[in-house]
Amino acid sequence: MKKLFVSRALPDSVMAALAEHFDVTCRDATRPMGVDECRAALADHDVVLPTLGDAFTADAFTGDIRAKGLANFGVGFNHIDVDAARAVGLVVTNTPGAVTDATADTAMTLILMAARRAGEGERMVRAGDWHGWHPVQMLGMHVSGKTVGIIGMGRIGQAIAKRCTAGFGMKVVFWNRSDKSIDGADQLASVADVCTQADVVVTALAATAETRHIIDAEALSAMQPHAILVNIARGDVVDEAALIEALQSGAIGGAGLDVYEREPTVPDALKALENVVLLPHLGTAALEVREDMGRMALENAVAIAEGRTPPNPV
Ligand SMILES: NC(=O)c1ccc[n+]([C@@H]2O[C@H](COP(=O)([O-])OP(=O)(O)OC[C@H]3O[C@@H](n4cnc5c(N)ncnc54)[C@H](O)[C@@H]3O)[C@@H](O)[C@H]2O)c1
Numbered sequence: 001m002k003k004l005f006v007s008r009a010l011p012d013s014v015m016a017a018l019a020e021h022f023d024v025t026c027r028d029a030t031r032p033m034g035v036d037e038c039r040a041a042l043a044d045h046d047v048v049l050p051t052l053g054d055a056f057t058a059d060a061f062t063g064d065i066r067a068k069g070l071a072n073f074g075v076g077f078n079h080i081d082v083d084a085a086r087a088v089g090l091v092v093t094n095t096p097g098a099v100t101d102a103t104a105d106t107a108m109t110l111i112l113m114a115a116r117r118a119g120e121g122e123r124m125v126r127a128g129d130w131h132g133w134h135p136v137q138m139l140g141m142h143v144s145g146k147t148v149g150i151i152g153m154g155r156i157g158q159a160i161a162k163r164c165t166a167g168f169g170m171k172v173v174f175w176n177r178s179d180k181s182i183d184g185a186d187q188l189a190s191v192a193d194v195c196t197q198a199d200v201v202v203t204a205l206a207a208t209a210e211t212r213h214i215i216d217a218e219a220l221s222a223m224q225p226h227a228i229l230v231n232i233a234r235g236d237v238v239d240e241a242a243l244i245e246a247l248q249s250g251a252i253g254g255a256g257l258d259v260y261e262r263e264p265t266v267p268d269a270l271k272a273l274e275n276v277v278l279l280p281h282l283g284t285a286a287l288e289v290r291e292d293m294g295r296m297a298l299e300n301a302v303a304i305a306e307g308r309t310p311p312n313p314v
């Protein structure tokens with residue numbers, strides 16, 4: 001049997017399916033792999049199944065390598081230096097599609113929580129500070145009929161657009177690096193144009209050198225003072241320091257974040273703000289979604305081990 005290294009335990013059904021095809025070693029830790037662990041895994045296994053944040057940097061590919069590929073568990077692969085992997089003959093795969101609906105749902109959760117001040121209200125109730133309903137208490141933004149601006153109209157961006165139009169009657173504007181024709185949505189020329197027009201800006205693009213800090217101080221200053229920023233992509237597409245400043249100064253109305261620049265570190269300055277909703281990277285956190293991701297990673301791993309072209313090369 002070929003040897004598979006799994007970086008963190010996956011749902012039981014996925015671990016059982018992996019074991020039917022591979023001699024599996026599963027790491028007994030929940031934190032991401034360091035670069036030395038990555039190098040060791042590549043040296044001793046035919047396929048490696050990495051998870052979010054594992055340090056497959058260029059350095060990880062510098063030792064002896066037995067592995068033929070990396071079957072990533074997740075659609076985002078910014079923790080893997082794909083060029084360095086390819087340079088030493090490894091194929092890298094991901095799990096597109098399996099994550100789309102759940103992540104779009106998380107974006108909607110953040111939009112609604114931030115707009116309707118749900119986190120703030122929940123904290124008030126739990127603290128025993130709620131003294132009863134009154135007509136002008138905790139008024140938030142009514143999202144129905146407002147404009148959502150999506151930065152990155154890939155699979156998840158489109159699923160968010162669909163939810164915003166069908167569910168909430170929102171107008172959709174978007175920025176995407178290539179031209180895209182999306183029913184009921186207007187493509188704008190720049191990120192700044194989207195930020196200027198939208199009541200809610202949502203980032204849904206891949207993390208790359210080009211998209212790092214695509215939401216920077218300038219983009220934030222283009223947003224309206226009542227507008228909300230939601231990030232379900234990766235932490236580094238937003239300049240976190242600039243976001244904190246914009247929230248503290250009232251340059252924007254609020255934010256909803258599922259991802260952070262230095263996960264799992266969440267800056268104290270963010271935690272201190274009432275107008276931010278903070279989730280712990282929950283985008284795909286539902287059992288059936290993680291099982292689907294596992295099934296896709298397994299199919300990719302088997303193809304890599306058998307020397308076939310895998311279904312989802314990145
Ligand atoms: N919060 C979560 O748990 C969670 C879950 C799933 C995915 N994600 C993130 O969401 C991202 C998008 O997922 P998807 O399935 O929609 O992917 P996708 O490939 O369908 O879409 C990616 C988008 O990023 C854009 N993009 C890629 N490289 C770019 C570049 N260099 N410059 C400008 N734009 C660029 C593409 O044009 C596209 O709009 C993933 O890469 C991942 O990082 C987060």
Ligand SMILES: O=C(O)[C@H](O)CO
Nearest residue numbers: 052074075076099284
């Ligand atoms: O990229 C992804 O798929 C998520 O962030 C991890 O589930």
